[in-house]
Amino acid sequence: MADYTSLTDVALRRKLEPERGMYLAESSKVLRRALDAGHQPRSFFMAQKWVDDLADVLEAHPEVPVYVGSDEVLEAITGFHLHRGALAAMHRPAPLALESVVADARRVAIIEDIVDHTNVGAIFRSAAALDVDAVLVTPRCADPLYRRAIRVSMGTVFQVPWVRLEHWTADLQTVKDAGFLTAAMALKGDSLTLDQLGARVRGSGEKLALILGTEGNGLGEATIHQADVTVKIPMSHGVDSLNVAAASAVAFWETRP
Numbered sequence: 001m002a003d004y005t006s007l008t009d010v011a012l013r014r015k016l017e018p019e020r021g022m023y024l025a026e027s028s029k030v031l032r033r034a035l036d037a038g039h040q041p042r043s044f045f046m047a048q049k050w051v052d053d054l055a056d057v058l059e060a061h062p063e064v065p066v067y068v069g070s071d072e073v074l075e076a077i078t079g080f081h082l083h084r085g086a087l088a089a090m091h092r093p094a095p096l097a098l099e100s101v102v103a104d105a106r107r108v109a110i111i112e113d114i115v116d117h118t119n120v121g122a123i124f125r126s127a128a129a130l131d132v133d134a135v136l137v138t139p140r141c142a143d144p145l146y147r148r149a150i151r152v153s154m155g156t157v158f159q160v161p162w163v164r165l166e167h168w169t170a171d172l173q174t175v176k177d178a179g180f181l182t183a184a185m186a187l188k189g190d191s192l193t194l195d196q197l198g199a200r201v202r203g204s205g206e207k208l209a210l211i212l213g214t215e216g217n218g219l220g221e222a223t224i225h226q227a228d229v230t231v232k233i234p235m236s237h238g239v240d241s242l243n244v245a246a247a248s249a250v251a252f253w254e255t256r257p
Helices: 010-020 028-036 055-060 071-078 098-103 117-129 147-153 170-177 194-204 221-226 244-254
Strands: 022-026 041-047 066-069 087-091 107-111 134-137 162-164 180-185 207-212 229-232
Touching: 010 022, 022 028, 022 147, 028 041, 028 055, 028 087, 041 071, 066 071, 098 134, 098 162, 098 170, 107 117, 107 170, 107 244, 117 134, 117 147, 117 244, 170 180, 170 221, 180 221, 194 229, 194 244, 207 244
Parallel strands: 041 066, 107 134, 107 207, 134 162, 180 207, 180 229
Antiparallel strands: 022 087, 041 087
């Protein structure tokens, strides 16, 4: 049951889970979405009260171990109280190739160095809800398949294709070469307003890559310099910016096809 130990140690889990080629799906709904996406379980882990609720899942995977215990025993193993239902240790899917993902996309989001798992999960949920075709994740971003990111996304990280970039910002040129207008969300004097960008891409039919930056410092200067345009969300009452997850939802909506 090593897959389930010390779940509250974020630094440890961020290292161990990719090394083991696995991730954890938390809650019955998220678990089912992972399975619906074709991901393969390593094992299931739950209190007795969830066995009946997931009987169909367990019957469909008779070869997969199922660990069932009391709330007290499960909490001692994981380090927290499981109140959202079952956990499942899942095999990580094979990574997707950048070129193949952008070839089939019209609108993508690029998230640069966003380290908060809640923000990553919320961005994926907005991307799924607002028809963003793919999410590209820079090397220093938080793991979209970390337990909290998956939970906040409500499992939409399994529905939106995503790629972990390896050579940022060189990979940005690959996106541009695929025909995308690259728009960096940054507060610059010559930034387009978001409604101006939305009108431009809807009128031209251009493919669009929206680039969103880290929670503290925003986008790096090299990224801003390489992007085709910068764009900002107009603000009132002296507010300079929105949380990156909120900004992503606004931007995805305004630039919808």
